Amino acid sequence: MKPRHRGQPAAVKAGDHPKQFPRSLGKGLPLSAVLSAGVLCLGAHATIEASAPGQQDKNVETLVVIGQSGGHGNGPEYGYVTEEASVGNKDGMSVLETPQSVSVVNRELMEVQQPATTSQALRYFSGINSESYGGFGTHLDLTRIRGIAADYYLDGLRLISNVSTWSPQLEPYTLERIEVLRGPASALYGQGSGGGIINQVSRRPEAQSGHEMILRGGSFQHRQIGFDSTGALNEDSTWLYRFTGTGLDEHGQIEDTRHKRIYLAPALTWQPNERVSWTLLGTYSNEPELPDYNSLPAISLGLDGSRYPQINPDRNYTDMDYQGSSRKQHSVSSLLAVVVNSVWTFNSNLRYMNVDSKIQRTAVYGFEEQNDHLYLKGVYELAPASSQTWQFDNHVSGKVELGSTTHALILGADYAAGTLKSNSYRTESVLFDPYDPVNYRPDIVPDLSDSMQNWPYNMRQEFERLGIYAQNQIAWQSWRLTLSGRFDHASNDYRIRSYAPAWNIVEQNEQKWTWRAGLGYVSATGLAPYLSYSTLFDPQFGADYSGRPFVPVESAQAEAGLKYHPEGSATMLTAAVFQLNQENVKSGDTQHLGFWIQTGEIRSRGAEFQAMTALSDNLNLIAGYTFLDTTVTEDALYQGKHPTQTPEHSATLWLDHWFTGSLEDLRVGAGMRYLGSTWGNPSNTFKVPAVDLYDLAVSYDLFGLTDHEVTLSLNVSNLSDKQYTASCKSDLYCFIGQGRYATATLTFRW
Template identity: 30%
Template sequence: MHRTGSLAVFVYSPLSRAIQAAALAAPLLLLPGWTAMAQAAEPGSQQQAPRSYSIPAGPLSTALSRFASEAGILLAANAGLTAGKRSPGLNGAYTAEQGLAVLLEGSGLQARGDGQGGFTLLAQAAQGALELQATQVFALGNALGSMAGYQATHSSVATKTSMPLLETSQSVSVVTRAQMDDQGARSVAQAVRYTPGLMSAPYGATTRYDYVALRGITDGAVDNLYLDGLKLMGDSGTYSSLQVDPFFLERIDILKGPSSVLYGRSLPGGLVAMTTKKPEYTRNNQVQLSAGSNDYQQLAFDVTGPLGEQERLAYRLAGVARDANNQVDDIEEQRFALMPSLSLELGEATRLTLQALLQRDPESGYHGGLPAEGTVRPYRGQRIPRSFFEGEKDRERFERDQQLLGYQLEHRVNEVVSARQNFQYLDAQVDSDQVYQYGYTLDDYGYGAPGDLYRAYTGAEEALHAWTIDNQLQFEFDTGRLSHTLVAGLDYQRRKAKVSYEGGTVSPVNPYAASRPVASYSFYHQYDESRRLEQTGLYVQDLLALNNWRFSLGVRHDWVDVGFEQTESLYGDQADNATQEQLTGRVGVLYAFDNGLSPYVSYAESFNPNTTAAYNYNGSTYDISLLEPTKGKQGEAGLKYQPQGRDDLYTLSVFELRQTNLASKDSSENFFRAVGEITSRGVELEARFQPLENASVLASYTYLDVEYSKDFVGAAGVNNRGNTPNAVARHMAALWADYRFRGGLQLGAGARYFGHSWADAENSLRLPSYTLFDASLSYDLTQVGLAGVALRLNLNNLTDETYVSACNSLLQCYYGEERNVMATFSYDF
């Protein structure tokens, strides 16, 4: 074990030992001696020369965010301080102090310098004193912190810095806390369903995992989730994929396209970055009670505030307890979760946030499928009801326990240098039993009665341990007329999973029969397996500004070590290891016109190691081996528009994306090769705007043209070159509108359209399109004397449309969510 200061990191392998040693050097920037030397080296760093600004009048939050970015200063503030306030704008040459004074004129706020080039926003109290309220870094605040309404102006997901969305040369969508609340999201997948380019229900109404398929890349759609800037280190090749309750989140940023330069191994379609709620220095408490369809019951609470009079410590504790049935018979959902966090101000320029997530899911809902015959189209004139359960109640179990410990450490050395270190440790256990169907016995296997479903059993015991650390140094400086924001980083992640699988066969069941016979079973042990992954990445990114030009240049080198070992296996004990290196790059160019238009072009790459083995039959036994990493590359062009003085944002993006090295096998071979390729071309349109002061609108449209562009042999042994992958629609659209009346009443309504898709890679069966309608109604009872009390009613699939959301083969199709009604009582105090 190697120690640096108070931080300890275990070194696991000789391959990455030298690089990890360099990673541990980053916290040295936080030591007082180093800081003092750095500041002494720049004696004039506190005196900023005047700079020219042209910031239009508009919302104060927008003006301050833009000023902090252009001035290169650290501005800390409570987002609530600026809510509803406007700024007169800024034109001309000013120092940082002068510019802030002009922007804040008439707002009742002042900016106080910390002596190190940073500023804190303060409110004028009634007695004339200045009050320090909840602190959030403005240069990162609108990119990571809380915000009012649906409009986010900044995001850190594409650059790991606070970058205005208008100046980001890649497509980014943001789901705010207000949007999650108003739309009644019960999972992350539901929270992002109004986002363009995204399919969040490839497995229907299940809530066990958060599946998010981006830009037509549906494979591994649960392996693209990130939490507080770090990959959520579940194992998508097992059942140990983790889930975070949306109640614990402040915002969700969706980055479209490859992202390996900053994040290492990732899917080429994009990623979903979740940001948790953080401690605040203003006391805020909330309790929620919810009840709804299928006996849904939930208690949630969220309390936060300062500790002590000096306001150097703040805490937050959020919790969820849930119990519900399901639209499928004999299925339950239960969750008990706590997320405590603590924020420590370690001086004027250093902050440490500690957090944990303790979650237990005794029951995790339904995760099964039914044949296309009987769901997509009738089977012998009949359809299977949405409520039919093909499994067995005494063999249906999915128990998941997950724990997360982590921290985010930030330090501003001076005007030029800042350092960040993010760390997470994950531990999870999963115990599951499931009986599932796999087609009609008479049609597919030649025995049984018409309508009988063949059934099998699988059971699993899994344990997952993972940790990841990301060290970042950020430099802000000028070279001549070029302004630089340079980010250099070194990250490391390690994951190990131990699994034990049982298999079996189960007597058939007939979904069309009036009664269900007692099931009989035959069990066997499949194998025990140990799976591991280790990745070390070194990356550099430079964001350059030259007048109205914005350039983004990034490069990364990764070292990856993956392996598995099977024992007690039906296929014979086997093991395989692979050591891989990969260089990825990204480049983007954007021009920000003064009228709010920003055209851009970009190119990005990705890679994703295969940690799941391929089973290759050699004539008498199975040979199990790891495949090469899948790779991705994308070219994108777009246009963004933000009217001057407003937070509205309109985005158009056009892209071509390729994913290569898909596992496939030729019709003449019995083993897999990394030869397949998917090409995805598309257009995405998104608008987030406020046509009226009390109205918000979200609108989007997606066109996708996705095909297997090289030979790809699917389960049926057919070469699918030229076909469209399953669960991909050519047309998608969404619209949500929300209006707040003066008397405390709020109404919202939305529609989601998903076009025709294919049930299988062979394109033998097309699924019908569907349109779903949602609505919300809420009332703030403060208007009738009940301060802090509010009621909300959410209705999803208002017309109770019966539809199949997607299939992954003709044997596995998934009904979408039926009409769901949920009422929520909340009390803020």
């Protein structure tokens, strides 16, 4: 696909592709029910008013409300640069006017780099560390922003799932864009992580008909097929559809692992007039086989001053006769947007989601030294889990003129409720010899009956969350003052058995005010300095190994930054300095695999720089650098230490070039990722070495050879096949890096 800014840059809406088709209930219920009914009534009234004959405002432009509902965004794009993002205020807002650091991965960049996961799509953006689990984590999206875990969203609503099991994962081929907001966002989004928000935006139905099919093959017997079809269902284009899906079958980097997945994403939009749009989005994913990630002790990988030779990191130290992990997920989302009049718009977003997963594996659970020989310990584990969640987010937004000022207002309420169930059963550990050339795995017939009956870990949780929020962004000349406030109430009812026969019943009720204030200046040249302060409140799901429920996390961040984007250009430069303090941060339990603990307080401060620009009509550049100083400032054991899996320095550089003349259909891109060293355990006694990795992307449009829109592309990750350790959570749990991974893709469009 040729860059949108090739030649003279022109504003391109999301979904417009030159030469191609468009892409683009429980306690507290009375209060929540009253608020829900009130806001829904407002939405119904808005719909009636918008649809009434003779009531339409002729000055209202044709509504692309697909973007306003659910965080799709309507801003123009210039190559890799997107001018607006919904993640900063739930509706489309200029990135320059958002008083926090924002990045957008658009469809064009994803098509060039062909990421297999959302985590991989974020690898060239500053402040983001999304591949800490390396070769073991391709079926997981776990991301840290500024050293703190981030929350994943889909179309403006949070993805909620169990702790210590497989989280929902989306197929990037079904996404239009990925938006990142760095730092606390409770003032609008409510209870969430201090790292920030990663909002994954689905592809939406388009009026112009278009179809696409991909065939992909690659390393580790990778085989994938994908399709995307969109268009109108009737002559006046009031009914639109889109259907996107993929089928995947591949073997993992580690021997004897396999990943199978069917992923379907149907969508239907009803747009009866210029003011009303209602979109239904579905997702269905079935993964009967997952390539379980398996950590290894640092001593077995030559780290922490090990005196033993490194074991073969590509071997699978799991008893494959017992292997059987899987995941199923499905969701239905309703996104309604109504233009009430020339000032006000109403959005109502609703989702139901269900996730069923099972972990069945042999986990490497430590080591033992005998007669100057290293043995590993394997534990047979069974951990089924499920989650069922309901969410809605209703808000009105509009712009009001008061004297010489303009007020962009948002007022809304959101609600989430659900039931989470998780279980864990384990055998006693089994010693095995990882250096044995043949029998390097545990090999027993596991008996989990005693654990299931007498020493299980079971958790049942029912939760409700309600929030009311408001925001006013005041514009006066070139100044922008953003004020946001929110009140949250959360109730959690737990029933927990922590390796004991008796159930422990715990009830939690929490409430908190959070806020954000930001001041920015947007000059006519595209230069936009800003200051902001934001707070966060996040009641936690789950409990620690002993059965104690987690207490809420609280965060506060101060940030100053500078953004530069001349209007209509393919350049976006951002720089930011920040300090983020977070209390009761969750981190991996170094003594109990799959469990979490809470530390006292972590301070994260640093600086980020990000550049996206077209150096010429045919040459694109993405560059990023992050300096990050994270310190445990309060903790009984680790005060003054630095968290694991968090590099102090990291940098990225990506260049891609369209050739001209006889090679005008050829595009070549290359990238470098520098991942700085990280501490390997909470006590900071050893480090995981830094590594630099190289990626390659080559594509060729076969238009002239076939008279059809056909593209052949090659993408290679870790081009030199460098062997490295991605990160360690402790002395016992380290994760090898992803080796060289190459795929060839043939894309047909008509």
